[in-house]
Amino acid sequence: MSADLSTTTNKNMAIAVVCVSLIAPAPAVASTAPVPAIEENTLGREVSYVIPESDYEMVTDSRVATWIKFQDLRREWHEARGGRSSVAEMAMLPAYQKIMGMGPDVLPHILTQLRYEGDQPDHWFWALAAIADTNPVPPQSRGKVREMARAWLEWGEKTGNVQLG
Amino acid sequence: MFNWVDWPPEFTYSADPRFPHEVPNLRPHLCADTVSEATSGYNCIAWAASDVENWWEPDPFFQYHWPDGVQRNYSQQAYIDAFGTVGFEVCDNDMPEEGMEKIVLYTLRGEPKHAARRLRNGNWTSKLGGYEDIQHTTLDCLSGPLYGIPNVYLRRRIA
Numbered sequence: 280m281s282a283d284l285s286t287t288t289n290k291n292m293a294i295a296v297v298c299v300s301l302i303a304p305a306p307a308v309a310s311t312a313p314v315p316a317i318e319e320n321t322l323g324r325e326v327s328y329v330i331p332e333s334d335y336e337m338v339t340d341s342r343v344a345t346w347i348k349f350q351d352l353r354r355e356w357h358e359a360r361g362g363r364s365s366v367a368e369m370a371m372l373p374a375y376q377k378i379m380g381m382g383p384d385v386l387p388h389i390l391t392q393l394r395y396e397g398d399q400p401d402h403w404f405w406a407l408a409a410i411a412d413t414n415p416v417p418p419q420s421r422g423k424v425r426e427m428a429r430a431w432l433e434w435g436e437k438t439g440n441v442q443l444g
Numbered sequence: 445m446f447n448w449v450d451w452p453p454e455f456t457y458s459a460d461p462r463f464p465h466e467v468p469n470l471r472p473h474l475c476a477d478t479v480s481e482a483t484s485g486y487n488c489i490a491w492a493a494s495d496v497e498n499w500w501e502p503d504p505f506f507q508y509h510w511p512d513g514v515q516r517n518y519s520q521q522a523y524i525d526a527f528g529t530v531g532f533e534v535c536d537n538d539m540p541e542e543g544m545e546k547i548v549l550y551t552l553r554g555e556p557k558h559a560a561r562r563l564r565n566g567n568w569t570s571k572l573g574g575y576e577d578i579q580h581t582t583l584d585c586l587s588g589p590l591y592g593i594p595n596v597y598l599r600r601r602i603a
Contacts, residue, residue, distance in 0.1 A: 360573070360574075361466045361573065361590065362466055362467065362572040362573035362574075362575055362590055362591075363573045363590070364487045364488040364489065364557065364558055364559075364571070364572075364573045364591075365487070365501060365518070365557070366499070366501050366503060366508065367501070367503060367518060368557075399483065399484060399485075400484065401484060402484060402574075404505070404507045404508075405503065405505060405507070408505035408507060409505070414505055414506060414507060416506075416507045418506075421498075421506065421507060421508055421509045421510070422490075422497075422498030422499045422500060422501070422507075422508045422509020422510075423497060423498060423509070424484055424485050424499055425485070427507060
C-alpha cells in the first residue's frame with residue numbers, strides 16, 4: 280500500500296522539506312499504478328530519491344533531495360574520519376569524495392551547513408575550494424578555521440549561494 | 445574485549461565506540477588526562493608546536509596554515525622543516541633532556557600522520573584529530589594503522 284502525503288496536507292507548510300512526497304515502500308517489481316501528481320513548487324525540478332537503508336522512495340524537489348543526500352554523506356563522513364589529523368586524509372574518504380562529486384549544486388548546502396556550525400566549523404574548505412575553484416581565504420586567515428568559515432560565507436553571500444541575514 | 449567501565453569519564457569521546465578501535469593500543473591506564481574539549485580549531489601538528497590558534501596543514505588549496513618558506517607537501521621533510529620554523533631540530537631520541545622540549549612525529553609509510561609533545565611531567569600530549577587532546581604515558585599507545593609509529597624526534601631549547 281502506498282500513501283501520498285504531498286497532495287493537500289503539506290501544501291501550505293513553510294519549509295521546503297514538505298515538498299517531499301512519500302510514495303513507497305518501493306515495490307519489488309515495477310508498479311503499473313500511476314505515480315501521484317506532485318504539487319508544483321518553485322524550488323526546482325522533481326526527482327526521485329530512495330532513502331538509504333529503507334524501503335521508501337520519495338519524490339521531492341531536487342534541492343531538497345540534494346540536501347538530504349548531502350546530510351547522509353556528511354554523517355557518513357563524520358563517522359568514517361575518526362581521529363585523522365589531516366584534512367587531506369579526511370577529504371579522501373569516500374563520503375567526502377561523493378560530496379565533492381555532487382558539484383556546484385551542493386555548494387549552497389555546504390555553506391548552509393558551515394553557517395549552522397557557527398564557532399566550530401567543520402572542514403568543508405577543501406570541498407569548497409575544489410568545487411568553486413577559488414579561494415576567498417586571505418593569507419592572514421589561513422588555518423584559523425573560524426576566519427576561514429567567515430571568508431567562505433561572505434563569498435557565498437556575494438555569489439548568491441547562501442544568505443547570511 | 446574493551447572494558448568501558450575502566451575508561452576515564454573525563455575522556456569525553458569515550459562515548460564513541462570507534463575511537464579505541466582506531467588506536468588499538470590506547471588503554472585507559474595509558475591515558476592520563478584530557479586537556480581540552482574536542483575542537484576542529486587546531487590539529488596535532490599545531491598542538492605539538494604549542495599553537496592552538498591554527499590548523500597546520502600543507503594543503504594544495506592554500507587555505508590552512510603552513511609556515512612561510514616551507515615546501516607545501518605532505519613529506520616528512522616538509523614537516524621537519526615546518527617544526528624548524530618554531531625552533532625544533534631533529535634529535536636522536538625521546539628521552540627527557542634538561543632545558544629541552546621534545547616532540548615526536550609519527551609516520552606511516554614515510555608520511556607524517558601525527559605528532560605528540562612531551563610535557564614537563566613526563567607524559568606526552570596529543571591532539572587526536574578533531575577530538576580532544578589527551579595526555580598519554582607512552583608513545584607506543586598511539587601506534588597503529590591510523591598514526592603509524594613514532595619515527596622522528598625533534599627538540600628545541602626552552603627559554
